[in-house]
Amino acid sequence: MILGFIEHDRGTLNKASLEMLTLARRLGSVEAVVIGRKGATITHELKQYGISKVHLVVHDQLDDYAPTAWAKSLTQLATSLQVEAILASGSERGNEVMAQAAAIMNLPLATNCVDVVLRESDYIVTRLRWGGSLVEEARLSGKPKLLSVAQHVFAAEETLSEDLVIVEQEVDLNDKDFRVRVTERVENESEGVSLTTARVIVSGGRGVGSSEGFDKLEELAQLIDGAVGCSRVVTNKGWRPHSDQVGQTGTRVAPDLYIACGISGAIQHWVGCKAAKKILVINTDAEAPIVQKADYVVIADLHEIVPAIIAAIRAL
Amino acid sequence: MNILVCIKRVPAPGRSIILSEDKQEIITRNLGFTISPHEECAIEEALRIKEKNGGSVTVLTLGPDTAVEQLRQAMAQGVDEAILLQTDGKEWDPMATSKAIADAIADKDFDLLLFGNESADSGGYQVGSRVAFAKDFPFLSGVKSLHVAEGKAIASREALHAREIYEIDLPAAISVKEGINLPRYPSLPGRMRARRKEITILKPAPISGGPEKLQLRVPQGEENQVEVLGYGVEAVPRVMEVLQELNFC
Ligand SMILES: Cc1cc2nc3c(=O)[nH]c(=O)nc-3n(C[C@H](O)[C@H](O)[C@H](O)COP(=O)(O)OP(=O)(O)OC[C@H]3O[C@@H](n4cnc5c(N)ncnc54)[C@H](O)[C@@H]3O)c2cc1C
Ligand SMILES: Nc1ncnc2c1ncn2[C@@H]1O[C@H](COP(=O)(O)O)[C@@H](O)[C@H]1O
Numbered sequence: 001m002i003l004g005f006i007e008h009d010r011g012t013l014n015k016a017s018l019e020m021l022t023l024a025r026r027l028g029s030v031e032a033v034v035i036g037r038k039g040a041t042i043t044h045e046l047k048q049y050g051i052s053k054v055h056l057v058v059h060d061q062l063d064d065y066a067p068t069a070w071a072k073s074l075t076q077l078a079t080s081l082q083v084e085a086i087l088a089s090g091s092e093r094g095n096e097v098m099a100q101a102a103a104i105m106n107l108p109l110a111t112n113c114v115d116v117v118l119r120e121s122d123y124i125v126t127r128l129r130w131g132g133s134l135v136e137e138a139r140l141s142g143k144p145k146l147l148s149v150a151q152h153v154f155a156a157e158e159t160l161s162e163d164l165v166i167v168e169q170e171v172d173l174n175d176k177d178f179r180v181r182v183t184e185r186v187e188n189e190s191e192g193v194s195l196t197t198a199r200v201i202v203s204g205g206r207g208v209g210s211s212e213g214f215d216k217l218e219e220l221a222q223l224i225d226g227a228v229g230c231s232r233v234v235t236n237k238g239w240r241p242h243s244d245q246v247g248q249t250g251t252r253v254a255p256d257l258y259i260a261c262g263i264s265g266a267i268q269h270w271v272g273c274k275a276a277k278k279i280l281v282i283n284t285d286a287e288a289p290i291v292q293k294a295d296y297v298v299i300a301d302l303h304e305i306v307p308a309i310i311a312a313i314r315a316l
Numbered sequence: 317m318n319i320l321v322c323i324k325r326v327p328a329p330g331r332s333i334i335l336s337e338d339k340q341e342i343i344t345r346n347l348g349f350t351i352s353p354h355e356e357c358a359i360e361e362a363l364r365i366k367e368k369n370g371g372s373v374t375v376l377t378l379g380p381d382t383a384v385e386q387l388r389q390a391m392a393q394g395v396d397e398a399i400l401l402q403t404d405g406k407e408w409d410p411m412a413t414s415k416a417i418a419d420a421i422a423d424k425d426f427d428l429l430l431f432g433n434e435s436a437d438s439g440g441y442q443v444g445s446r447v448a449f450a451k452d453f454p455f456l457s458g459v460k461s462l463h464v465a466e467g468k469a470i471a472s473r474e475a476l477h478a479r480e481i482y483e484i485d486l487p488a489a490i491s492v493k494e495g496i497n498l499p500r501y502p503s504l505p506g507r508m509r510a511r512r513k514e515i516t517i518l519k520p521a522p523i524s525g526g527p528e529k530l531q532l533r534v535p536q537g538e539e540n541q542v543e544v545l546g547y548g549v550e551a552v553p554r555v556m557e558v559l560q561e562l563n564f565c
Contacts, residue, residue: 009475065480067456092473095434096457099442103449108411108526111441125527129439134333134342135535136438138527148441179454184481186472200564224564232353235495242495248436249353249494257562266330274537278562280545280555289331293537296558297544298551308549312556313565 002030003078003144005088005097006039006046006054010064013042016089018156020149021049024087025159027116027123031055033077033169035070036062043166052161055081055169062173065093066181071100073171078105078144085123085145094148107142112150123147131248131271152252152275193227195244200257203229203246203273207262207283207302211239216306217261223313229253229273231263247272261302265290282306317371317464319362320426322417322447323355323390325383326437332534339531341407342437351386353494354432360499361492362430363394365464371427372396376420378413380405384515391510392502398515403522407438411525414446420518421451428469429489433458448489456482457491 004024007014024030031053032046043054057073074097078086086101088094090112102109114135115126123140128150140147195201202221204214214228221228229246230239246253248268258276263269265281265288273279274293281294282302291297298305327342328350334343362373375390377383378401387398401416408416421429429451431444441457448455456471460479463470469488472481484490502510545554559565 012476014476068454092458095441096445099445099457100449100455102442103414103446106411108409109440109442110527112439124530126533127527129532130329130333130437131439133329133535135533137530137533139530140527142526180456180482180484182480183483185475186479186481188477188479224559226564236498238498245495257564264330267332280558292542293540294542295540296555297542298555299544299547300549300551304549305551305555308552309555309559312552313559316565 001081001083002028003074003081003083003086004030004032004051005074005086005094006032006034006042007089007091007093008034008039008042011038011041013045014089014091014093015156016091016094016151018049019151019154020087020089021051022154022157023113023116023149025050027118028084031081033057033074035073038063040166044164047161047164048158049156050159050161052163052165054164054166056166057169057171059171059173061178064182066178067093067096068100068180069173069177071097071104072173072177074101075104076171077169083144085147088148090148090150098146098148102146105146107144107146108140109146109148110138110140111148113147114150114153116147131268133267133271193225195227195229195246195251195253198227198255200224200226200259201229201246201253201255201276202226202259202261203231203263204234204261204302205231205263206233208234208239209303213303214240216303216310220306220310223310226255231269260290260294261306263290264288265293317365317369317428318426319365319371319373319428319430320421320424321355321358321362321373321375321390321395321430322443323351323359323375323377323386323432324435324437325349325351325377325379325386326435335532335534339533340529341532349382349385350436352432352434352436354434354492356499357494357496358430358432358492359390359393359395360497361462362428363500364497365428365462369464374399374426376401376417378408378416378520379403387515388510389502391513392507393500394506398513400515400517402517402519407529408522409525409527409529410438410440410442410446412522414443414450415523415525416520417443418447418450419520427486428464429453431489431491433491433493444489444491451487451489453487453489454484455489456484459490459492460496462490462492462496
């Protein structure tokens, strides 16, 4: 049996877990585990994703998220149920809980997998490296096998299960397992258009030249209802906050249109924007790597063309 | 406050990645080397904590002898001590790496261990957590702001629609993400001093752990058609057509 770790935040399902189930079902029969009583609210949703049994881990102190306590719950359940593998989403919490479970069990862990093939008693996994610009084939052994599934690779495929049983599971946890727990939460104020939700992103790189240079990009973005993004050179120079950075160590974006102004297209930037439906490049250098990968290219000085585009839109 | 920062030397590919014939490594002949931006921020964070609280910062890497380059870079920024866990150049798996790091610091008194959220190349998301477990330290990853005082670390990180705050007793282990700070550039005197500093070199033996790397592959990009809309401001009419086709104006 495969145990699928279903993530929730105080009773709100993280949909990335459903993507994980798509891969998990290919490996065998899957049962789900949800940690903490607050997670009870999401159990019924899992029926649509082929789950007929949910293990709901209950414990007095399992209130808000606590990574070690969650990991220890997983390992205890995996041992008592003799599971073949534990799968989680390659989300922040997913990877964190799995890394702790792997440390507790002293077993290997393969993160951000995009494929799994069974070979004898091992899994041959394909996993993302370099933020997805390279993949690795690796042999994963041990019992249970521990792996996380890369996000946004699998669709959350629906398949209705006939019934749904919820089994409450008690675990043995002590104060030490709660040394790290959420002590406070500050809700984000509702922002305007954000990088992850924008339909269009106007992004700038070193070619923009200064923080003031971004004024024109802001103006263009506002006119077409978009957000502003940037490359790492820009955040490193302090022209924009890191929250605007697109790429391997920034945000992954997937807008309908990504307008890359004065960005060369280093592989670490590319992995962050390649999911865009269309890419429009504005660059003075026709040989820049991003030029070959784009859909539309304008060879021009961004300081000339961006204001000209703004003027043309205003003139409409 | 004694702080340890763990960093990993990785090639700095720019345009594309080219693999060796045996598909085990990236060809680095024409490449420079660097560390993950997350780790650069871990160094900076350690230096800031030291500046406020006193103490010392040690940087550690497990890698080939050439990884002293990254250790010296960190020392140029102000790190006091450096440890190289020297390998024969092959990449170690996360279990072997963590075991060697944990062994190397077993009898050392660190109040705080800092890691990058994930290494730039392997992205295993686990060395920090395994070292923390071996030391029996509490561990939190993905940290975007950190405040250390009176034996406690107040750390925060981003959740979907909120910021989560954690209060953790020291000693602790924490992995940080780029954006937590803006790393400083090394000063010239810093560079000069770094050249003369001692580096402790140990040669651990790898344990068998896993996952076992079989081979690397460059994923196939999708075929795309590039359309040049024009040169200079003469491209504007065509750009407008595209924006209108896509319904942006
Ligand atoms: C582990 C790791 C992680 C990284 N993570 C990220 C990440 O998350 N995001 C990221 O962006 N980078 C990341 N990087 C850095 C990355 O490798 C590049 O250094 C960076 O993306 C380059 O930024 P850039 O394109 O703005 O600058 P450059 O590479 O210097 O390119 C500038 C471009 O602007 C063009 N240009 C100059 N002037 C003009 C003008 N007036 N008009 C039009 N075009 C002009 C030039 O022709 C050139 O193509 C990472 C690197 C590493 C090693
Ligand atoms: N070879 C290494 N030497 C020193 N520290 C490392 C090494 N590999 C990983 N780390 C540390 O562990 C973090 C997470 O690595 P990983 O588990 O590979 O994603 C990195 O950001 C480093 O801080």
